[in-house]
Amino acid sequence: MKKIVAFLLAFSFAGQLPAQTTLTQSQQAVQQTIIKMFEALSDRDSVRLKYYCTDDVQLFEYGMVWNMDTLIHKAIVLNTATDFKRVNNFVFTNTSIDKKTAWATYQLRSAINSNGQQRTKEWIETVVLVKDKKRWKIKLLHSTLTRQG
Secondary structure, three states: OHHHHHHHHHHHHHOOOOOOOOOOHHHHHHHHHHHHHHHHHHOOOHHHHHHOEEEEEEEEEOOEEEOHHHHHHHHHHOOOOOOOEEEEEEEEEEEEEEOOEEEEEEEEEEEEEEOOEEEEEEEEEEEEEEEEOOEEEEEEEEEEEEEEO
């Protein structure tokens, strides 16, 4: 009887978990490009940030359209906190590739320490990437803030 109850409990929760799929090497490269871009952003490293994006990248943030200069200004230049630390956690829900174009959707949760305060923000994001000289670069990022705390 205990085995049946345990099985039924496990089975009832299985539908609530995202399906795990095996990613291709290209899909992994797409996801790593996104992760590395956010690591550069967290490290406030504009050179690395540009490395992972196209020259004409567009970011749709907070109802506005940003370019690379806007992102660098808001996230790096104005971010002068000496205790700044940002840790990102990604849950990818889709990563698709069609020849030289890729797109990915994910949930991003960032724990941010700045000026003695700790907060957590969560977004749902969609990114479009293009293949440029055998590596993926972010061309467009659309972000929707789902939790700010």
